[in-house]
Amino acid sequence: MGASWPPPHRPGPHRMTDDEQRTPSPLTPPLEALYWTQYGQWYPIFRKHAPKSTVIDIRTVEPRFLDWLGADTFILPDGSGPSTLPRFSSANSTGSSLSHSDDEDEDEEAEEAEAVVRLSSLDAAIRAVVERYNGGPVFAKLNWSAPLDASFMLAGNNLQCMHPEDVYLLLKSSEFVGRDLEQISQTLHPSDTAADGGAALEVSTADAGVVGEIRPQLVLKKWFQLARSYEFRCFVRARTLLAISQRDMTFYDHLQDTHLQAQLRTAIHTFWQTVVEGATEFPLRDYVLDVYVTKDLGRVWIIDFNAWLPRTDPLLYTFDELEQLHLDPPAQAELRVLEDKRLSSAGGTGATYSSNMVPTDLVQFAKSSSAGTNSTHPQSVDQIVASWNAQVDLEDSHTP
Template identity: 55%
Template sequence: MSEADSGPASVSPDPLTPPHTALHWTSYGTWYPIFRKHAPKSTVIDIPSTQPELLDWLDSGTFVLPDGSGPSTITATTSATISSVSSHSSFSDSDEEEPEQALSLPKLDAAIRDVISKYSGPVFPKLNYSAPLDAGFMLPGNSLQCYHPEDVYLLLKSSEFVGRDLEQLSHLFRTSSQQAPTPQLVLKKWFSLNKSYEFRCFVRSNSLIAISQRDVTFYEHLQSSQLQQQISDKIEEFWEDELVEEERWGLRDYIFDVYLTKDLGRVWLIDVNAWLPRTDPLLFAWEDLDELHLREKAGRSQKSLTQDEPEDGVVRLNLHPSPADFAPQVNRPQLRILHDRRMQSSGGTGATYSSNMVPKDLVEFAKTRGDDTTAIPGGTDMSVDQIVKRWNDKVDLEDKSAQQEDV
């Protein structure tokens, strides 16, 4: 029998918070004002009231960056490739179409520049729920630091995570009887994080049941059981003192990310996520979290039974203690650290989000002319459809040549 099955057979999971409610409370513009003093400095910009054209641009098929949003911090090669590819419609094979006119977003440009000036340095962008972590390869150094509006736009446009946010917000607007969150651009003041001190925490039915290492990398110093206990204690203390005691907070099921300073003297609230499949459970599986919830609930039920006040004049003695009476408290969160170097993710952000990358040989191929011998400086003057057609023709030709050699 597993540890999770040791509770009463009658224990059943508590109902989860409805998705619409969970998404309302975990929208950055909702939770940040409540926990502002514990989170990095951020500015929330309402997109529909500032520059609604951004939403249409993000949903469009163009990659032409908004006019006037520079100066550029992307490399010359990347800039030329993006501009030349996106200046053609991906639905047309014509080489004679006029270059696509770039959109201008002056109000949003000004708002972003004001925030960068206020923070005296780069910012880290995200929408209501997701950051463009999968698009970091679009900027130099695989970084998410944005110094100009165009950096922000490039990351948002290149990110599948951001696209998922927009689809979700659109769905909420169509289906929710409650007021759905409006699309918001969040700009956080950039500061470097020691990834080994980032953790994801899981709260189910107002109980902190699990903590996972946020960056799935093996760290030697995290193998210390003493340090692990200190980390767990510090996070649990922060949760009890700040999140549980916050009367304005209206969720029972949620997942929050924290960052601990190296001396464990400060806990920063980095993000709050809905208890939904869209949130990555990291070193846990959802089944693990369900079992921990049942075990924690069974422990609370057992504790409630054993702590019933006796009748006046009656003293209850436990003459036959069970092993469970000596077990650790079940309401302590389970901390998981990566203990095997072989299990860590490899290659950093670029490998983690490789579905958003373009194969290197295809990029190099796109930079050559029709004879495949002369490289085009800075990129290509073909549309995406033309690149794909040339690539397929090249593969077919190679296959035919191989077949002839076999004969």
């Protein structure tokens, strides 16, 4: 969708009277906010201003994927790796001399067949997207969240996916993705209790007439390298751009330049005003917008939309501060960057989510334990840890 100037007429921000300043505008109902900020809903509207992406409806393509994501066991789907050959074979019944009876062999093979998980339709869909994007890599996420907390699961500590198993490994390991699934469940069953804070997401059935059904989506973006210092989070309340925050919690010397800050603020505000607020198909009044500005300041890309809800990270602001800005809007949105090296997240994104990490050798052990030919049953996380501890004890007992 191309931008128009001047933008189409629509109710816009205005300087509030003293009485209005004391009364905040009602927030967009959660269900409506979640509906419009899911990737598959806003992407068709802003396709020209976002990285090339493909949205896969999970229930249509592979509904079993949701059961696999929600299961306590951890075993990668068969045939999802670089090779499409089945991970398990009939090697255990090759006619060689074994200590088990034929009946026992048959029982083991039956249990092994039950343990194997295959997501053939979704495998094919992911491989087709990778091929369409010139052989990959792709960046995977669900309706709202990306598995940023699980990057340590892939070689190189990044989120580049080349094969379906990369996608599955990241999504299965991510708490952020788990929250998306819980959030979808809560929109379908509002009485359920949310994991965050132990409170149910307040969604009203009255919103159902305004928005459509929220369905689980797998989003695959064509990978392109971002300069993380040029990613920003924008806070829009009552169709007013109140504040802009640096998105990566790392100290950058060049962002301390006040002239560059002014240029970035102008570029972002102009883009928001002409493209986002100029889109009559996008009705939200309250939302959080993630953007990327190219280093030459010549282009702004939409990375994501987020609902104005407590689960969305306000980064260098607090929601109380943002509400105060809403009550007394600034003439121009404030831009905040990290100004103290001591507050920087050492090691970048990986350090930000360090509480979610486990040792690399344990990750490799879990993968080999689940996928190896000697394993015929899926393992829970507790079982993997117990096996790991037993292996360590065994090695210690043989250490001189």
